[in-house]
Amino acid sequence: MRDRLRIAVLVLACGACPAALPQTSTAQTHPMPSAAEYSASLLPERADVVSWRTLSGVKLVKDNGGMALAFNDDILQLDQRELRVQGFMIPLGMGQEQTHFLVSAVPPSCPFCVPAKAAEIVEVLSKKPVTYGTEPIVVGGKFAVLKHEPSGVVYRMSDAIVIAASGAAAR
Secondary structure, three states, X not given: OHHXXXXXXXXXXXXXXXXXXXXXXXXXXXXXXXXXXXXXXXXXXXXXXXOHHHHOOEEEEEEOOEEEEEEOHHHHOOOOEEEEEXXXXXXXXXXXXXXXXXXXXXXXXXXXXXXXXXXXXXXXXEEEEEEOOOOOEEEEEEEEEOXXXXXXXXXXXXXXXXXXXXXXXXX
């Protein structure tokens, strides 16, 4: 429960909540690339992982007087499948060993902030402790698309294992 509260605080405090997702009629108003575009320059291309460009295909739309997430068909087809994602580990607990952490499209630049939008972050629940590192990792597990998660998390991977690691290693 404490970890879920920490995720909610991180996501809301750092602008990665669903409200930070692009609106349906967005036009980029600044010259900075999206996290999905930026990650393409940081992470080696791998055919065995879901790309951040694919995962960033989420929009925030008006729905019955409120706002809701709209997932494209490519994302909906990923729900409840065994998949792999590649990115940078953001620990949620204290210490070097983590079983509950986030993987982001871009490396964190602040110890208290999430570096990307909600659709460019995956919450990970791993089978075994993973040693924190600053290099990219590839994790595989059961991928879930979270359509109504109150914490602001859009994607979750459970029963995850580290497939490849440079600075982080499975124990």
